[in-house]
Amino acid sequence: MSDDPLALENQVCFALAVAARNVIALYRPLLEPLGLTHPQYLVMLALWQQSPRSVTSLGHALSLEPATLSPLLKRLEAAGYLARSRSARDERMLDLTLTARGAALRTEALTIPPRVAEALSMPVPELEHLRSALHGVIGATAASS
Numbered sequence: 001m002s003d004d005p006l007a008l009e010n011q012v013c014f015a016l017a018v019a020a021r022n023v024i025a026l027y028r029p030l031l032e033p034l035g036l037t038h039p040q041y042l043v044m045l046a047l048w049q050q051s052p053r054s055v056t057s058l059g060h061a062l063s064l065e066p067a068t069l070s071p072l073l074k075r076l077e078a079a080g081y082l083a084r085s086r087s088a089r090d091e092r093m094l095d096l097t098l099t100a101r102g103a104a105l106r107t108e109a110l111t112i113p114p115r116v117a118e119a120l121s122m123p124v125p126e127l128e129h130l131r132s133a134l135h136g137v138i139g140a141t142a143a144s145s
Contacts, residue, residue, distance in 0.1 A: 026119050030112050034105060035079055043072050048106045052097040
């Protein structure tokens with residue numbers, strides 16, 4: 001690294017942007033056979049963790065606004081992976097529930113994390129450390145905004 005604080009290679013934002021773009025590109029061919037885009041995969045991960053859940057809860061879990069989620073949810077519903085319905089507790093809220101097809105997709109998706117780890121050629125402890133550091137960045141940026 002150079003001593004120049006404005007050198008491109010010294011910028012955290014640059015390293016994060018390129019790394020994110022490259023890692024997401026690794027997922028593309030792995031998700032294609034499942035009929036999912038990367039953002040849709042993130043939605044499915046959250047629903048495999050908890051279903052049913054509200055759109056609000058999902059938005060918090062993914063750090064996404066409802067307007068961003070809406071088209072993703074419509075496509076996943078059209079694919080038969082989830083169902084959207086008005087909440088029995090509060091009709092203003094939408095609940096999301098995995099369908100049998102969406103729940104079954106989890107079994108196929110179990111192959112994705114080890115394939116990504118293999119493609120990155122990083123030992124699992126190193127990936128866990130990276131994930132932990134990134135969660136620290138997320139926490140710090142969330143707290144300052």
